[in-house]
Amino acid sequence: xxxxIDLGLLFGKIGLVAVGGxxxxxxxxxxxxVEVHGWMDVHTFATLFTIAQAVPGPNLLLVTLIGxxxxxxxxxxxxxxxxxxxxxxxxxxxGQTWQRLRGKSWLKPVQAGLNAVTIGLIASAGILLIxxxxxxxxAIILSVGTVVVLxxxxxxxxxxxxxxxxxxxxxxx
Numbered sequence: 001x002x003x004x005i006d007l008g009l010l011f012g013k014i015g016l017v018a019v020g021g022x023x024x025x026x027x028x029x030x031x032x033x034v035e036v037h038g039w040m041d042v043h044t045f046a047t048l049f050t051i052a053q054a055v056p057g058p059n060l061l062l063v064t065l066i067g068x069x070x071x072x073x074x075x076x077x078x079x080x081x082x083x084x085x086x087x088x089x090x091x092x093x094x095g096q097t098w099q100r101l102r103g104k105s106w107l108k109p110v111q112a113g114l115n116a117v118t119i120g121l122i123a124s125a126g127i128l129l130i131x132x133x134x135x136x137x138x139a140i141i142l143s144v145g146t147v148v149v150l151x152x153x154x155x156x157x158x159x160x161x162x163x164x165x166x167x168x169x170x171x172x173x
Contacts (some may be wrong), residue, residue, distance in 0.1 A: 008081075130144070
């Protein structure tokens with residue numbers, strides 16, 4: 001029961017600051033579940049993240065998988081509900097307020113600031129995941145190469161994911 005309470009408190013807190021969605025909070029989630037609580041090591045976290053990204057669905061599947069890893073179906077339910085419910089209520093209240101304030105001159109700079117924070121959080125998540133997957137020189141080259149290809153081309157990320165899986169299958173990563 002204590003694990004369920006810890007999961008609920010952790011993901012309830014994280015959900016309230018999820019500017020940009022769960023993907024922007026990967027560093028904070030990783031810090032909490034790996035370093036603060038010691039629930040798993042960094043490689044297990046990276047594996048759960050990879051599984052969550054490989055299946056269709058929202059990025060919050062990572063939180064569901066962490067809950068499942070910690071306490072099965074009940075852990076998955078508590079973690080997911082704690083992540084989704086508080087910000088859903090907050091979004092509703094803020095949406096109503098945002099509509100009332102529509103047209104105010106100070107609203108555009110606030111929105112621009114939130115956009116910048118979101119981009120920074122997502123970039124830090126990417127850096128954290130590259131560091132976690134840096135298990136060999138080939139893995140580092142693959143990670144950096146993937147970022148470069150995605151930034152310079154319109155190649156679908158699934159092709160890069162398939163390439164990384166193939167390199168892993170033949171033992172190069």
